[in-house]
Amino acid sequence: MSLSFEGRVVLVTGAGGGLGREYALAFAERGASVIVNDLGTDTKGGGKSSAAADKVVEEIRAKGGKAVANYDSVEDGEKLIQTALDAFGRIDVVVNNAGILRDRSFARTSDLDWDLIQRIHLRGSFLVTRAAWNHMKNQKFGRIIMTASAAGIYGNFGQANYSAAKLGMLGLANTLAIEGRKYNVHCNTIAPVAGSRLTETVMPPDLVASLKPEYVAPLVLWLCHEQCQENGGLFEVGAGWIGKLRWERSQGQIVRKKNKSMTPEAVRDQWDKICDFTDATKPATVQESLQSMVSVLSRMESEDQVGANSTAAAASPASASGINPSMAVGQKLPPTTFSFTHTQCILYALGVGMSTKDPDHLRFLYEGSPDFSCLPTFGVIPSQAAMMEGGLSSVPGLNIDFTQVLHGEQYLELYKPLPTSGKLTSEATIADVLDKGSGAVILLDVHTYSGGELVCYNQFSVFVVGAGGFGGKRTSEKAKASVPPPKRAPDAVVIDSTTRDQAALYRLSGDWNPLHIDPSFAAMGGFKAPILHGLCSFGFAARHVLKQFANNDPSRFKAIKVRFVKPVMPGQSLQTEMWKEGNRIHIQCKVKETDAVVLAGAYVDLHGASEASPENLTQGGGLQSELVFAEIGRRIKDLGSELVKKVNAVFGWEITKDGKTAAQWTIDLKNGSGSLHKGPYSGKADVTFTVSDEDFMEVVQGKVNPQKAFFSGKLKVRGNIMLSQKLEVILKDYAKL
Numbered sequence: 001m002s003l004s005f006e007g008r009v010v011l012v013t014g015a016g017g018g019l020g021r022e023y024a025l026a027f028a029e030r031g032a033s034v035i036v037n038d039l040g041t042d043t044k045g046g047g048k049s050s051a052a053a054d055k056v057v058e059e060i061r062a063k064g065g066k067a068v069a070n071y072d073s074v075e076d077g078e079k080l081i082q083t084a085l086d087a088f089g090r091i092d093v094v095v096n097n098a099g100i101l102r103d104r105s106f107a108r109t110s111d112l113d114w115d116l117i118q119r120i121h122l123r124g125s126f127l128v129t130r131a132a133w134n135h136m137k138n139q140k141f142g143r144i145i146m147t148a149s150a151a152g153i154y155g156n157f158g159q160a161n162y163s164a165a166k167l168g169m170l171g172l173a174n175t176l177a178i179e180g181r182k183y184n185v186h187c188n189t190i191a192p193v194a195g196s197r198l199t200e201t202v203m204p205p206d207l208v209a210s211l212k213p214e215y216v217a218p219l220v221l222w223l224c225h226e227q228c229q230e231n232g233g234l235f236e237v238g239a240g241w242i243g244k245l246r247w248e249r250s251q252g253q254i255v256r257k258k259n260k261s262m263t264p265e266a267v268r269d270q271w272d273k274i275c276d277f278t279d280a281t282k283p284a285t286v287q288e289s290l291q292s293m294v295s296v297l298s299r300m301e302s303e304d305q306v307g308a309n310s311t312a313a314a315a316s317p318a319s320a321s322g323i324n325p326s327m328a329v330g331q332k333l334p335p336t337t338f339s340f341t342h343t344q345c346i347l348y349a350l351g352v353g354m355s356t357k358d359p360d361h362l363r364f365l366y367e368g369s370p371d372f373s374c375l376p377t378f379g380v381i382p383s384q385a386a387m388m389e390g391g392l393s394s395v396p397g398l399n400i401d402f403t404q405v406l407h408g409e410q411y412l413e414l415y416k417p418l419p420t421s422g423k424l425t426s427e428a429t430i431a432d433v434l435d436k437g438s439g440a441v442i443l444l445d446v447h448t449y450s451g452g453e454l455v456c457y458n459q460f461s462v463f464v465v466g467a468g469g470f471g472g473k474r475t476s477e478k479a480k481a482s483v484p485p486p487k488r489a490p491d492a493v494v495i496d497s498t499t500r501d502q503a504a505l506y507r508l509s510g511d512w513n514p515l516h517i518d519p520s521f522a523a524m525g526g527f528k529a530p531i532l533h534g535l536c537s538f539g540f541a542a543r544h545v546l547k548q549f550a551n552n553d554p555s556r557f558k559a560i561k562v563r564f565v566k567p568v569m570p571g572q573s574l575q576t577e578m579w580k581e582g583n584r585i586h587i588q589c590k591v592k593e594t595d596a597v598v599l600a601g602a603y604v605d606l607h608g609a610s611e612a613s614p615e616n617l618t619q620g621g622g623l624q625s626e627l628v629f630a631e632i633g634r635r636i637k638d639l640g641s642e643l644v645k646k647v648n649a650v651f652g653w654e655i656t657k658d659g660k661t662a663a664q665w666t667i668d669l670k671n672g673s674g675s676l677h678k679g680p681y682s683g684k685a686d687v688t689f690t691v692s693d694e695d696f697m698e699v700v701q702g703k704v705n706p707q708k709a710f711f712s713g714k715l716k717v718r719g720n721i722m723l724s725q726k727l728e729v730i731l732k733d734y735a736k737l
């Protein structure tokens with residue numbers, strides 16, 4: 001099928017001769033209505049005449065084509081576009097071709113030589129394109145051509161002004177390509193070589209003769225056709241040949257050590273490596289470019305730890321081609337350290353939809369709450385940092401297009417309740433790589449430690465759309481399986497809205513993937529708008545279960561598994577359906593507005609309400625003070641009537657234990673507060689406790705059963721809330737143990 005431009009309206013600037021004229025004739029010949037713009041100046045911008053444009057319009061009309069002339073300067077961009085709208089009612093294609101030369105050696109380039117060239121080429125292209133931009137966006141179609149030059153790409157003696165303007169146009173085109181993509185407005189750049197009024201001043205006549213404009217125009221027509229999806233490309237074209245250009249970057253070299261200054265001598269000493277293009281990479285986006293910078297930092301971190309030396313190359317987008325499981329599986333990412341305070345815990349809780357509207361949420365939102373806690377699903381955050389900062393892209397055998405990465409599945413298991421502040425170290429390993437046909441699945445196992453003790457384990461399943469078909473296996477025994485829910489109506493359903501800014505808020509917890517905020521990035525992944533983080537919906541679902549089946553007690557949480565089957569858009573409502581089967585709560589989440597299942601095969605495993613007996617606490621012997629106290633708190637809460645009796649005896653107060661008004665007890669060493677509550681935890685703390693140094697030591701060392709210590713009076717309860725200050729001091733001292 002020949003390429004038709006029937007119904008399209010095309011503006012060609014500088015179309016009175018040379019390349020511009022050729023484009024205008026070619027577009028018209030294929031049915032386009034053409035605006036032939038030419039100011040009628042000479043090659044240096046002098047003089048003015050309507051003759052050049054008129055002549056081309058006549059030529060077109062003589063052949064039965066449609067064309068009108070325009071004689072305005074490209075600096076009057078609006079007028080050019082108005083001509084198109086007046087004559088034909090729309091504008092589909094802009095070919096920025098007009099230009100003049102003011103060649104001078106750099107030393108002799110005057111302000112005027114400089115300004116004139118920038119104004120006509122760069123500013124003119126900007127003004128004409130801007131005038132057309134909204135029309136193109138609104139009609140969801142537009143094609144723009146920028147005319148650069150080899151002089152800009154490579155430099156050329158005597159053309160400093162022209163080179164600068166021409167490469168400026170490439171920069172303009174690169175960004176327009178990104179901004180226009182989702183509106184089907186594409187922008188490409190050509191660097192043509194043709195015998196024209198401009199080139200005849202710098203080329204021998206016989207060469208000019210062989211470089212005919214008609215050997216350039218077909219590329220321009222193709223790039224401007226609706227069938228062509230090329231966007232943001234740069235092409236050299238001439239004499240019937242076309243080549244595409246792209247950036248290449250050497251693997252480079254890290255020239256400083258962490259926390260050390262960077263010296264010119266280090267740069268000198270590594271110069272050969274910095275400039276060595278062996279295994280060069282080809283970053284195509286700012287994201288790809290920055291990705292390697294992020295990885296460089298984490299690599300420095302790991303070098304600092306192991307004293308190794310490495311190149312930034314390994315941190316730059318993988319130079320291996322495609323997915324190669326035999327290279328990738330078993331690879332470890334550099335360990336990462338995640339330091340956090342209550343601020344991150346609260347920010348995360350807000351990110352997964354907690355709100356002060358619900359009094360139950362206060363314990364996760366206010367560090368002053370007596371039972372202030374970290375949501376269990378916060379456990380994914382330090383681990384994710386390990387993957388993102390650790391540079392998945394740096395793993396040999398994983399050459400991934402990050403615009404195609406989706407979160408496929410997630411498993412999280414906690415071995416201890418998460419602290420509300422601290423330092424966690426994570427180590428990630430590529431557990432397996434699967435070929436799912438429509439995509440590749442990368443399984444990452446991440447273990448997170450606090451001071452050498454395992455706190456949680458995550459398995460991330462990363463789905464790379466379109467990266468399948470590399471001949472790998474389809475399943476893995478290492479994958480944590482998802483489990484379908486029972487075939488009966490759910491035992492409980494919770495409906496909760498996400499907000500329009502849910503992803504914008506959630507990302508502040510550390511998942512900076514532009515897919516969730518940047519419309520152009522989302523468009524590259526094939527989405528109409530940025531989508532919600534999978535782990536945000538996951539956080540919503542988990543807290544629904546925690547509220548429904550565990551009275552919001554984070555210490556009851558054991559593990560969660562989720563598969564993300566469809567994206568969620570910020571602002572949609574999540575409907576979590578839950579089935580209780582013993583300590584396993586099966587879950588399924590739908591988007592309420594569309595009824596589409598978005599989380600499937602999911603479950604939360606809870607600890608039973610009386611799974612850990614106080615006796616068990618002493619068995620480890622080496623339990624840390626914080627955990628002992630957390631457990632004491634949990635057990636005291638479960639002691640029921642015994643506790644009620646004891647407390648009532650000590651204070652003469654009445655605390656009932658009838659489920660909802662159960663006495664609750666928590667301790668947070670970092671915040672130095674411990675309290676017994678009368679009634680639900682949203683109530684005021686009524687009672688504080690204290691303990692002597694020796695007795696506390698005995699409990700910590702596991703020599704004394706905390707339950708017995710409590711009832712023997714070694715762990716004393718006091719009825720004066722003001723004593724919490726004293727308690728704080730005591731506990732802070734012990735926190736150092």
Ligand SMILES: CCCCCCC[C@@H](O)CC(=O)SCCNC(=O)CCNC(=O)[C@H](O)C(C)(C)COP(=O)(O)OP(=O)(O)OC[C@H]1O[C@@H](n2cnc3c(N)ncnc32)[C@H](O)[C@@H]1OP(=O)(O)O
Nearest residue numbers: 388392406407408409436438463513533534564565566567
């Ligand atoms: C450093 C980087 C770290 C990155 C971590 C993540 C960063 C985050 O910022 C990114 C996100 O949060 S993205 C948002 C959350 N995720 C989503 O919205 C994805 C939703 N899911 C989908 O669109 C499809 O399921 C889709 C597209 C995933 C698959 O759909 P299809 O291609 O149609 O697949 P289908 O034909 O149904 O099945 C083919 C095989 O693939 C398996 N499969 C399907 N969905 C899967 C999923 N979600 N996870 C894992 N495997 C999945 C199927 O089971 C099938 O395999 P098999 O035949 O062997 O069973």
